[in-house]
Amino acid sequence: MANTIDKYLKHYGHNRNQVALASGLSKGTLAAANDKPVSQMTVKVVQALAQVTHQTPGQVLDALFEIEGNPIIVFIQKHPELNRDLVKKIENQLITISWQGGSIKNVTFNRYYDDGKDTPERATQAMKNLSEMLDETIEKHK
Numbered sequence: 018m019a020n021t022i023d024k025y026l027k028h029y030g031h032n033r034n035q036v037a038l039a040s041g042l043s044k045g046t047l048a049a050a051n052d053k054p055v056s057q058m059t060v061k062v063v064q065a066l067a068q069v070t071h072q073t074p075g076q077v078l079d080a081l082f083e084i085e086g087n088p089i090i091v092f093i094q095k096h097p098e099l100n101r102d103l104v105k106k107i108e109n110q111l112i113t114i115s116w117q118g119g120s121i122k123n124v125t126f127n128r129y130y131d132d133g134k135d136t137p138e139r140a141t142q143a144m145k146n147l148s149e150m151l152d153e154t155i156e157k158h159k
Contacts, residue, residue, distance in 0.1 A: 022051040022066065024084050025077070029070045040065035054088070055081040056125045087111075089147065092126050096140040103144050110151035117158040121151070 026032055033047040042065050050062040055078065063081075067074045085091065089111065093104055114121060129135075129143050 020051055021055060021081055021085050022047065022062075025066065025080055026070070028080075031069055036065050036069045039069050054091070054126070054130075055085045056088070056127055057130070087121075088124055088126060089121065092129075092140075092143075096137070096144075098137045099141060099144055103141070103148065107144060107148055107151065110148065110155060113155050114151065114158070117155065119154060119158050121154070124150075 022033060026036065033044065033051065036042065037044045037047055042061060047062065047065075050058050058081070060074070063074045063077050066072075066081075067077045070077065072080070089107065093099060093107070111121065124147070126143065129139065133139060
């Protein structure tokens with residue numbers, strides 16, 4: 018998740034300092050956004066990136082999401098203390114959904130990060146909730 022903006026800008030031969038100069042956003046704002054998940058970046062940041070790279074904001078978002086990767090995998094990677102059996106179950110559910118031709122692109126962890134502290138207990142509960150939702154998705158596609 019970290020450095021998503023830097024990776025995006027590198028592709029275009031730019032850096033955050035150039036974005037700050039061209040857009041008027043502060044270097045601090047861009048540094049903070051660079052450490053956030055794409056889903057938590059502000060419209061102003063996305064617009065500034067679009068301005069410098071001559072892309073539409075939608076194209077910028079698509080590219081940033083691609084760089085960031087699957088939000089579920091990113092969340093699991095950020096929480097190595099998660100129960101291995103639960104993680105394995107979720108991985109198998111994701112594979113099943115993929116085989117069924119389904120998509121989980123709408124999964125985010127915005128509420129998790131907005132509603133409280135990032136603790137192992139909350140992360141485990143979030144994964145249990147996700148697993149239940151994935152089971153429901155699998156059942157709908159049978």
